[in-house]
Amino acid sequence: MTQPTPERDTASFAAAEPEAIAAETAPAEDAKGSDDLLQLLLTANGLEQSGEIDRAREIYEDIVTRDSTGVWGQSASQALAALPASEPAALEDTTLERPDSNSEERSTESEPTVPLPPSPPLDTSPRREPKTAVARSRGGLGTTLKLMFVATAAVPAVLTAGATLWLAPQTLPPATTPSETDDRDRVLQRQTLLAAIVGAVSILALASLTLPRLQRLDRYLRQIAYFSKKVKLDRPTRPLEIPEGRDEIGAIAANLRDIADLVTNQNHRLQQLERQQEQERQRDRAEKDRLQQQALDLLERLEAARSGNLAVEAPLSDGAVGAIADAFNATARSLREFVSQTARVAADVTERTHDSETAVRQLSDAARHQSQDLQSALDTVRAIADAIDRLSRSTRDAADLARQATEAARLGDSNMDRTTESMEQLRTAVANTAKKAKRLAESAQEVSQILAVVSGISEKANLLAFNAAIEAARAGERGEGFRQVADDVRGLATQIGESAGDIERLVGSIQAETADVLDVLEAGTAEVVSSTRSVGQTQQTLRQLSELSQAIDGSLQTVARDSADRARSSQDVNRVMEEVNRVALTNTEEAQRVVSVLQGLLEEVETLKSSVAKFQVE
Amino acid sequence: MTPLFPFVCLAHAIETLAMKHVFVVEDGHAEQKMIEALLKQAGFQVTLSSSVDEAWDKLQSGSPPDLFVLDIVMPGKSGLELCRTIRENEQLQDIPVVFCSSKSEEFDRFWAMRQGAQAYLVKPYAPKELLDVVYQHVK
Structure with missing residues (x-):
């Protein structure tokens, strides 16, 4: 099966042919280095492939002689051993039988240092002898024994059976009555006895015939046993007293004699074989020792690996x-x-866990801070809610106050209305008084004018009385009475003049008083007017105040509404913040849990690392 | 330079392409030379490596060969190790492997074949034996 087809060989080596021939024709003197040996090997191989076996053999032999222990020489000797024989040679028999390429037996046969023992003639002669003996003595001892067996076994049986058969038809009528049954039993007993007698007689006759033969056979076999025992014990023995060539016993005796000769002849050969066997045993022992040493080496490595040193080879x-x-x-x-990978992974996990732990710790701290901040924010929000509540209450109070102010302003407004009315009446009254005072002043003035007239008349009356007194004095005594009347008129006139002066002074004072009254009235009127104006302004202010209060009330109501909204909102905010705080607290707890888990993981990884560290990988 | 040079080059390239490629890993210098010479004489393209690591580097960069010839006992990793690696590699797992080793026991052959080799030659071997085995297994 490993033999390539000749077509492919010739095709593939056609190209190498000229090279090979060139190398072959070149003288082999300079073939000293391995390159030349290689060249020779190639040449020989080319020749072998192209069928020139003899030339290839020559070159191979040349290579073997030059380089018997090297790679080239060994390859060449292998090639020589595999070459097909060109002429029949006894030595080549074994190599010819053997398959060309890697056969199973090759390893055992490839030891040319241990020559095979020369083929012994012992192997061939006994093999041929029994054949001829069997051929010659066919119908000899074997047949005799078979006949004796058949006779001893079959003849009595056949005779007995024949006797039984011969007796059976006449003596076995069908049984119908009890008396017949008894007869039948008797007849049967007789027949059985008869048959037994016939059998016994025939056995005795045959035994007398076969016994001497068996005795002789026994004797021969004893002799053969004794002889073969002697042969086995390798002692000189007397020859066998068995006539030769009669039957198998004779053949065995002849062969035994031959064997005894051979045993004697091959003694030294056996010793040789024993020596060889001893050598082989020694070789086996050495092999066993080698195997043991190898096993010990391997066990040592295994032990080292078990204790953790995986770097062993x-x-x-x-x-x-x-x-x-x-x-x-x-x-x-x-x-x-695996261990390296595990160590790498463990280191990686440790590093990552450390990182994660730091991160989670930071996270935890941050969450705690957040929670605290949220707590204070929550407090602030609560304070704001309280403030809003208080504000709401204040706003309500302020709204009440504003409403009260509005009411008061409205009340003030109506009071002012009444005041304005009174003021108006007062002004009218003052104006009337002033008018009357003016008319008084005008009357006083008219009185004054009249007084001036009276005063003139008095002066004229005085002058008239004086004139009358001068006329009376000239008229002497007769004129006395007249002078009296004239004096009286002059007194009257002076009196009138004095009274007129008094009245004038009175009128003057009346006029002055009236002027004062007028002044006062004017001032009062102005006062009233300005008061009225002030009252109007006050009223205006009160109205504005009322509006303002109303506006304030409205604003405060809005503020109150807003603050209610704000209170609700702040409650919402409060709720949300509490939720957030709860989440933050949960986060803190979770983070702490994660930290503890990570620490557990780190411990596990440390355990793993210490386990891995037990193994050496480099 | 003849005007035919490009054609010669082309012919050579085609021939190289058509040549079967045998990848040899063997640490012995003389054995390397012998295997290379024998395979080249028989018309194969041969890549030589002296150790498993060197061989693996070469295999990573080059195109997959048509057959491996591996020694077993070498410094560093063994040829058996390389054979296992080859059999685990998707691109190389179908390429036939021939072991050439001086380990001559039947168990060595059994174990080497068990690692996924197609043939086992015991050193020393006749040149024809190697060529026959290579011919038989090369694709």
Whole structure:
């Protein structure tokens, strides 16, 4: 199956042919280095492939003589061993039978240092002898024994059966009555006895015939046993007293004699074989020792690996231990990879866990801070809510006050209305008084004018009285009475003049008083007017105040509404913030839990690392 | 330079492309030379490596070969190790592997074949043996 087809060979080596021929024709003197040996090997191989076996053999032999222990020489000797024989040679028999390429038996046969023992004639002669003996003595002892067996076994049986059959038809009528049944039983007993007698007689006759033969056979066999025992014990023995060539016993005796000769002849050969066997045993022992040593080496490595040193490599020795070592190396290699990977992963996990732990701790702290901030914010919001509540109450109070102010302003307004009315009446009254005072002043003035007239008349009356007194004095005594009257008129006139002056002074004072009254009245009027104006302004102010109060009331109501809204909103905010705070607290707890989990993980990883650290991988 | 040079080059390239590629990993210098010479004489393209690591580097960069010839006992990783790696690699797992080793016991052959090799040659071997095995298994 490993033999390539000739077509392919010739095709593939056609190209190499000229080179090969060139190398062959070149003298081989300079073939000293390995390159030349290689060239020779190639040439020989080319020749072998192209069918020139003899020339190839010559070159191979040349290579073997030059380089008997090297790679080239060994390859060449292998090639020589595999070359097909050109002429029949006894030595080539074994190599010819053997398959060309890697056969199973090759490893055992490839030891040319241990020559095979020369083929012994012992193997052939006994093999041929029994054949002829069997051929010659066909119908001999075997047949006799078979006949004796048949006679002893079959003849009595056949005779008995024949006797029984011969007796049976006449003596076995069908049984109908009890007396007949008794007769039948009797007849049967008789027949059985008869048949037994016939059998016994025939057995005795046959035994007398066969016994002497068996005795002789026994004797011969004893002799053969004794002889073969002697042969086995390797002692000189007297020859067998058995006539030759009669039957198998004779043949066995002849063969035994031959064997005895052969045993004697092959003694030294056996010794040789024993020596060889001893050598082989020694070799086996050495092999066993080697195997044991290999196993010990491997066990040492296994022990080292078990204690954690995975960097061990077992040597790839020959045989099963080498294969186990290779499997062990492969296992150790994958374990090394696994351990390295585990260590890497553990380191990675540690690092990441540390990072994560820090991050989670920060997160936890942040969450705690957040919670605290939220708590204070919550307090603030609560304070704001309280403030809003208080504000709401104050606003309500202020609204009440504003409403009261509005009411008061309205009341003031109506009072002012009444005041204005009174003032108006007062002004009218003052105006009337002033008018009357003016008319008084005018009357006083008229009185004054009249008084001036009276005063003139009095002065004229005085002058008239004086004139009358001067006329009376000239008229002497007769004129006395007249002078009297004239004096009286002059007194009257002076009196009138004095009274007129008094009246004038009175009128003057009346006029002055009236002027004062007028002044006062004017001032009062002005006062009233300004008071009226002030009252109007006050009223205006009160109205504005009322409006303002109303506006304030409205605003306060809005504020109250707003603050109610704000109170609700702040409650909402409060709720939300409490929720947030709860979440923040939960976060803190979670973060702490995660931290503890991470610490647990770190511990686990440390355990893993210390386990992994037990293994050496480099 | 002849005017035919480009054609010669082309022919050479086609020939190289058509040549089957054998990847040899063997630490012995003389053995390397012998395997290379034998395979080249038989018309194969040969890549040589002296260790498993070197071989693996070369395999990473180059195109996959048509056949591997591996020694077993080498310094560093063994040929068995390389064979296992080859069998685990998607691109290389179908490429036949031939072991050439001086480990001559039957169990060595059994174990090497068990690692996914197609043939096992015991050193020393006749040149024809190697070529026959390579011919038989190369695709």
